[in-house]
Amino acid sequence: MGVQPGLREVAAGLLQDERLLRACAARDMGAVFRLLNARGLSTRRIAAAVEIGQGRLYDYMNGKTRVEKLALFEQIADAFHIPGELLGLARRPWEPDATPEPPTSAQALSEADGDDLVTVDAFRRADRQAGGGRLYSAVVHHLSGKVAPRLVDVASSPQVFAAAAALTETAGWMAHDSGRDDLAARHFARALPLARAAGDLPLAAHVAASTSHLSLQAGDPVKAAHWAAVGIELARRGPRLPGLMARLNTMLARAMASSRQYGPAVQALDRAHAALAVGADDENPWLSPFDDATLAGESALALRDLGQSEQALRHGEQAVALREEGRTRSLTLSRIALARIHVDCGDLDAAVGVGTELLNTSPTLGSVRVVHQLDELGQLFRQYREYSPVRDYLARFDEACKARMLLLADIVSSSRGGSR
Incomplete structure (x- = not known):
């Protein structure tokens, strides 16, 4: 393609920049182009490198439209030597072999576990920013092609099962976000035994909380309350994680509020706020974060169901103010x-x-x-x-x-x- 000198060097200097990593995880090529432009590459050179017109480039950079076609993602990766993994692509032909010397079994397991954590985090961050509709097939493909074969390996560590549980739960959320709650329920049902196989009680409780949420969305507050209670019991048997307990009590409060059970709902909300006041979770990397903004948003929904409009308004405004x-x-x-x-x-x-x-x-x-x-x-x-x-x-x-x-x-x- 005749890439002009200097383009790849500029991109290479950004590969450790958290802004670029976030933009790639969200597949936001407009943000990538803006970062390259800020580093001194003219829009003319960027457009020429990926073989698009400058007008189209400006549309991407200004957020008027987004790159959607696989071929253009590949073109961008190859033009600036952005590793395919960062954009959810297969390894590019120009990428060096990542394992020139065979590692020991212990090294291989350790590296795989670390890669799993990075992958789970990347999928979750991209989902939060871009929505699950266009990411669902990618996470399912990764699960079936990269994770499932390792589950039958006798040398696999429990962390492989934890990774499978976390990614399966993430797939469930993406399916839910895509409007396919039947698929979401099946993913959550599969994630729970995987978390148990990993011996990870907090992760199992985390999946129970997701199942509670889905049940509530399906209009079944009794089932939602059941799964919140299951999660609370699992969480109590594991290490103390304030954010996880806050999330579970919040789901219990939502279920009770949906059933118009004022006293139990308010008590569960109070427990959720008290738990999160202790501090956020940082001990279990497989769990999605549960923060003050999320708690405020869920509290607003619960209080609205209870008919407490003024209190719901206060929490609703707080949720918007806190949400980045x-x-x-x-x-x-x-x-x-x-x-x-x-x-x-x-x-x-x-x-x-x-x-x-x-x-x-x-x-x-x-x-x-x-x-x-x-x-x-x-x-x-x-x-x-x-x-x-x-x-x-x-x-x-x-x-x-x-x-x-x-x-x-x-x-x-x-x-x-x-x-x-």
Whole structure:
């Protein structure tokens, strides 16, 4: 392709930059191009290197559109010598052999375990930023091709089973985010025995919490409460992890609130807040983090179900304020919940204000769950369309939804065969 001198050297200097690693994990090529440009590469040279026009490059850099085609990802990787693994690609032909000398069995297991942790973290970070709709097939392919064969190796360490459990649970969340709750339930059901096989009680409890969440989304608060209780019992038998216990008690509170059991729900929420006040988890690398922003968002939902609108509003505002911009899906879901709570409180102007912020959500966020919740929010606003600010907002909202549906038509249509 005749790459000009200096391009690969500039990219190589960024390979240890956390910003580049985050952008690659999210497959956000616009951010990659901006970093290269900031390091002195002109947009003309970048566009020429990957054989696209400068206008198209500017669209990527300005977030107007995203790279979606596999061939272009490969072109970018090869032009700047970005390792294929960083972009979810196979090893590129120019990449050196990673194992020039055969390691000992102990070294091989240790290195594989370390790679598993990196992989789990990369998939989870990409999912939080870009949504699970376009990542689900990638994690399933990795599970079947890279992880499953090692489960039958007698030399495999328990960490291989932990990695399989964590990735299977992650696949479940991606399936849920894709609107395929039937697949999500099967993944969670498979993840639990894998976590038990690893001897990792906190990871097993973590999977139980995910199953509780899915049950609640399916409208079964009794099952949700059951799985939260199972997780709490598993967590109590393992090492003390405050964030995990906070998450489990939060799910129990959500289940109780959905059943209108005010006292048990508030007590469970109080336990969740008390647990997280002790500190965050850092002892188990296989668990997804549970932070103050997540607790605030879940508390808002529970209190809304209990009819405590003013308290729900306080927690909903806190969730939006705490949620970092890098967590696009979480921030979007928190804003949707906050807009609903403002409507509950009768403050339509505030609801429109939050709804306006939602219009800036990336239309390429690959989350069917977000699409469905935005649809529900639109239906809620339509009940008040006689109020002119709501009517004006709905015109913009509908245009944004049309654009989103055009960009996500493939993953939305594929989800219709599964449960919502």
